Each structure stands twice: as structure tokens, then as C-alpha cells.
Amino acid sequence: MTAFMDKDFLLTTDVARKLYHEVAADLPVIDYHSHLQQGEIAERKTFRNIAELWLGGDHYKWRLMRTAGVAEEYCTGERSDKEKFLAFCKVLPLAIGNPIYHWSHLELRRIFGIDLIINEKNAEAIWEQANARLAGMDTWTFLEQAKVEIACTTDDPADDLLQHAEIAQSALKTRVLPAYRPDKAMRINNPGFVDYVARLAEVSGVQITSFATMMAALANRVGYFHERGGRISDHAIDIPLPAHAATPEQLEAFFARRVKGELLSDLEQSQYLRGLLENIGTVYAKFGWTMCLHIGAMRNNNQRMLENLGPDTGFDSIGDMSTSNGLVALLSALDASDQLPQTMLFNLNPAMNEVLSTMIGNFQDGSVAGKVQFGPAWWFNDHKLGNLNQILAFGNHSVLGIFVGMVTDSRSFASYPRHDYFRRLVCRQFGEWVAGGEYPNDFEALSTIVRGICYENAKNYFKL
Template structure:
């Protein structure tokens, strides 16, 4: 097997055949962090660092691990200097999926076969800069070349979705939908909550002086997203999802106390979040949306990084300390059969619990191997767990979860090859016939996400 050849990641002829059946299917990406302004404006990128490194905290983390100074990662150094610094340490990324994604990007998007390293950095910089100046490498052209059919961005409820409105007429060949993400509305214990309430007040009709007005204003943004084609809600639950019955009076008292700037007890924070999670679920159920729960991220764990660079700089981690079963119990029972629910867990030790919970509720699906788990090992391990405990046919499929547009194709390729490998082993072990396996991989790779999100 050669470097990223036709059999890349595929362990058998059966896996090769299964991948051939799904390789060219359109990409349906229900969760990503795309910069939609970049897509709508459709301006050319300037250089390969802007494409591969400028927004990718996966790349940043690994460069830091190999001793690259921050100046050459997120600092004042020029893009060429940052690219050279990446190339110098890039061979040491071997085994991490970031290595695969960057090499896949270079090969699939630019036709560059050689590995990235200090010796090839200059040639790759020059060739990619030449190609990036052409219309074929503008953002919209790249999306079409990657066969992206649908992408759903992640958007704050206070967004007016101006670029989504422009995308309807200015982006050809790709369906772009917003996703309503009310995380800041739930984080009543943080300064971001107060900012959110003020921003909500500025863009909605109901006054947010009292809790009823706040809920009405939140519902107004929900309706606004419905009108703009939204089909899903993203909720980051943090390390512990909190679902239990809480009265509107209790939640309203906590709201009033928070608005006064008073400190809240842990019980008050939990009760407020539990009430609002149920309220959001009610809005989603009425709208026919899919609710996506992202469980287990410990944000801003590395304090010095957050102090210097702020959020989304590569300082988040996962934890095993999550009570998934008790934490989701009330919410899942409350919306049993009423709406589709997709659960993403950040720590892989939670897959066994998530798979049995999903098995118990027909409207609950296991989300794709997320964040630290979207490697060939992580994807295949999760798919095999879901297949053996729940149903692989009910797996939610793949999402890019990416801020880097050119990597959408690479991430979906890695998933589809891993899917073909996992199902191919079932065929080779005599567990199912090939025609059944082919239908299954086609379903999970394409039909299932369209069905699950009503696309």
C-alpha cells in the first residue's frame, strides 16, 4: 500500500469495493463552524497557511506540542513564516488525523502528491499560491468540487442571518442552512449570559426585563430561524447535562436574581439550565427540528492560553466525569417519540452508555465520533460499538465540525473509508452478505443524515 493511494485505510478488497460504492456520494454536513461570509463573498484565499492553518486549532495544538513559538502559530509572524514552521514539524504529526487531513487536502484539492516537510515547503507554497489565484480555488468552487450538497452552520440566536439570506441567491449548487445554538442563553453563571440577554433585547420585540419576556424573545429568534430554513438546534451541555422538572416560577426567580447581578448557587444554576433545556426542547419539537446535544467539553481548561488568546484557541479538553444516563433521563423521557435527538459525547468511554440509551429510544441517535475521536481508530471503534449494541443503520452519519472549508472533503473521506472498513470486516467474517453491506454503507454515508434532519 502506498502513501494515500486508492487503498488508503482500507484493509481488504471488500472494504475497497464498499468504499467505491460511497466515495462519490454528495456530502451532507449537518454541523460545522463555517465562516459563511467567506463563502458568500467568494474572495480567493491568499496562501496555503490561510487555507490550512489560520483557523485550525487542531494544527495549532500540535505545533505547540512540537515547540513552535506562539508567534509562528497565532502571533505576528507572517503567513510564509508560519507555513515554514508547520512544515518543519509536520512529519512529527504522524499518526494524528490532522496529518492525514492536511495531506488529503493537498492531494485532493491541489493534486500535490509529496509529503509536507521542510524540504517540500517552498515548492508546495509556490504551487498552491498559483492555484489559489484561480477561480477554480475560490470557496464556492471548492465546495462544489468537494460535492457538498448541504451544510448547516452553527449560529447564535441573536444572529440576523444576513449571509444566509445572501447565500440563497449568491451561492450556487450548495444548500446552506443555519443552526440555532442557544448555549449562551443557558450559561447563566457566566458573563457571556448577561451579554447575550442584552443582545437578545436589541434584536427582538419583547422586553427582557422579566423572565416571561426573555422566553418570548428567545422564541421569537427561534421563529426567525424557522423562516430562514433552519432544521436543527445545537446545544453544548458542558460536562454534565442537567434535565429534571423545574417550575417556571423557580426559573424566573433565578433569572431575576441573575439580572440583578447577584451570585447564584450551584442549585440555582442547575435549575435554571434544566428549565431552559426543556423550554428549548419544546420549541424544537413544535418546529420539527432535530436537537443535537454536545456533551462533555471542558472549555478553556488551559488558563494561560485562554488569558492570552481567548476561546477556541486549542485549550479545551474532555472528561470522563459525566453522568450521561441520569443527566439525560428526564429530557429523553419528556420528548420520547416527539423529536429526533442526536447525542455527541466527547470522551469515548461514554460510548457504551450512549449506545444503550440510544437503543432504548427510537428517536435518539448516536452522533458521529466527535472532536478528539474523529480519527480512523476513533471512528471505527465507535461504529463497531453502535453496530453491536444499537443499530448502525440508525447512526447519525458524519459531520465535519470544522472551521476549515477545504477539509470538509477530507474529513468525510476519512469517515467513509473507515465506515467501509468496519462494515467490510463484517462481510469478510461471514456476518452479512455483500449486497446488504453496500446498502448499509450508502444509507449511513448519505441517506441517513438527510432522513434524520429532514433535508
């Protein structure tokens, strides 16, 4: 019987074990998509205890706790930090098969050197030992301990990035770069849209009176981000894109109506979003950026809890919208004018794995390896089977050796062991292929692919 999460955790063959321990385990991390807060890095934030680190803002754990019957007061409510932590430890053993069970134990071991099983019996000892170690740690500690070479935050186009400048001038070994996330400009029906346009005009110095001038302001901010190290944009595609683009005149009419206070129909919103992406995509191409599209989330589904707690608190799920026709139309329109930037397609619905892993082959032009990429297993797909299925789909339909690897997609500085989890699964799959006679036992060739997927490909692809 294999010991629980021992040094060979998830590694089922001799080849997998050799690849992981000799090649993958100690590679630096390039985290090209996270939700870490630049301010918490700049100020070297410390954490008062493990509950703040693990449960503060972590909607993954809140969702697990609620599902296990834990009252909201122990998740986002008024209970003490220790009470919340003890409640989490009590129910975590019920989450057999959930990646949070594995992630939490990896974090406990790799960050704190604590080998205890997380349960109600051990909760007090874990609380004391972890907090004792946390007393000498800050956000820099987590980044440097995890060998994070580059971390990209997620930033609004209107952000001044001043704290990024502080970080760049500091002694932190990790390079922290901004990534451009124009959600507030994309979500035209949101209540704050008109106010946001005014804010964007102020920071860009562009008087925004039309759709065209709004796009000029967004382009201005791409240049601002580029000067400060930005090379990646990120877009949440939560509604289906239309197969037929709106005309410039229609886009101007949509914008004019919205700034006067009128809301757009569902179709008009999708046409507006398509127009924005097509316009800003040409800007990314000009600057040599990568455009990341996160497709298929249904966000903030519980209206009562949205009103009580706000967005991003654990009430999201997978959407089953049809995206293929509109997405292909967007990419084809950019490609037609030779202005398709490097693009990554992140998929939340596993039913779309084969759709997107084949779609990327439509738009390769030999200019760069994997110009259009099938992104790593994301959010509800980020578990053992989800990662393996993503690897298999990529391998079945594309060239797996050019894959740019994993991201944390997390707000937590404790999340970096997820890269270790991913690397173990990559090595596991490679070992299975060799064991099955599907790939030669050529350690040099396998090592080259593993180093690429786990580190080198991302560095080259994003020009970091």
C-alpha cells in the first residue's frame, strides 16, 4: 500500500518518478495568471494566522465548507479566525476526491514543513505550528520559497500601477508584472459602466465621447502597461459571442445609448463584446502581447448571497453556453487582417475540451510555436482528472510539447504548490505513455518536453 501523499504522490511509474524528481520538481515557476494583489506584495503583507492565509477571500474553501454544512458565520461571518480554521479542519476529511484536500496538505507540507493530517483531532496542533512559522513570513517569503521567477497580477486598465513600480525597484527576487483585465469596459450593462468610462478618460487623457474614443483610451492604457512590463491581457467571456460582427455604426449606437442610461439587449451586449475584443485584439498584436480568453463561467448565480456578500464569494458554476461559432468568427476576423495576437483559450466546461483543442489548430501560422494555445485546466477543471483530460486533449489534437503550462489563478499566496500538483500529473501521464509502449523511454527527449511545459515554454512564449 502506498503511503498517503508520500514523495512519489501521483507518480505511478518509474519513468514518472525519475522525470519528476530529477527534472520537474525544482524548476522555477512562471505564474502568468494570478489574482495576487500588487499592494500586498509591495507592502510585504504578513498574515496574523493560518486562517487569514487559507480562508480570507478563498471562495474555493468557503464553497466546500458551506456544502459540508458549515454555517456562513464560520466562512465569511463574525466567528473568530480560530473558530473558522477549526471548522474547516473538521469538515475537510469529508472532501475525499476534492483537489482542495490534496492542495491543503501540499501547502501544509511544502510551506510549513508540517506532516500532520488535517482533521479535527490535529487542528489545534496545526494551528499552533503553522502560526509559529507564519510569524516570520510575509508575501515575499511565499513567492521566493516557491521559486516564483515571474508572477503576473490582474489589473484594471485604469490602475496607475504605482505599487508595481515600487515592487520593481525593490529587492524582491520575483519579477511581478501587471496583466491587463478590462472587465469593466467589457461589461457594458453593469451599473458602474458609465462612471468607469469617466474614470478611464481621466487616467488615459483621452476624451471619451464614442466607442472609437473608448477604444483609443483602452489602447493608450495598453501602451502604459507595456512600458511597465505588461505582456498579457485577460478577458472573461461569460456570454456567447455572435458569429456576425456588428458594424462600426452599430457599435457607436450601442455606446451612445448606454451612456444615456439605456441598457442593451442580450444580443447587443454580445455584439458589443465582440466588437471590443476585435478592436483591442489588433492593439495586442501591435504590441506583441498574448490575449487570454477565459470562457464559460456562470458567475454570482445566487442573487441573495450576491446582495449579502458581493461577487466572487463562491456562488459560481460552469456554463453550458455555445461558444464555438462566435469564437471562431472573432479569431478569423483578426487573422484575416493579419492582426491575430498570440491567444490562449481557457475552458471552464470540460465538454468543450475537444472543441477548443481542435480550434487552436485553425489559426497557427508558423510564426511562433503554438501561436494559439489551449490553456491549462482552469477553476472547476483544476483537479486530477481535469488536468489529465486537458493534457490528453492537447496531446490528441495538437503538439503537447509546446504547451505553456500551469497557472495558479488564485488570490492566495499559499497556492503555489498547485504547480507541484500539476507537474506530478504531467510526469505521471508521460510515464504511463512510456509504460504502455506509446512513447520511447528516451529520458533526454522526455526531459526536454517536461522542462518546456513546466517552465521554458512560458518564458519564451510570453517573451518574459
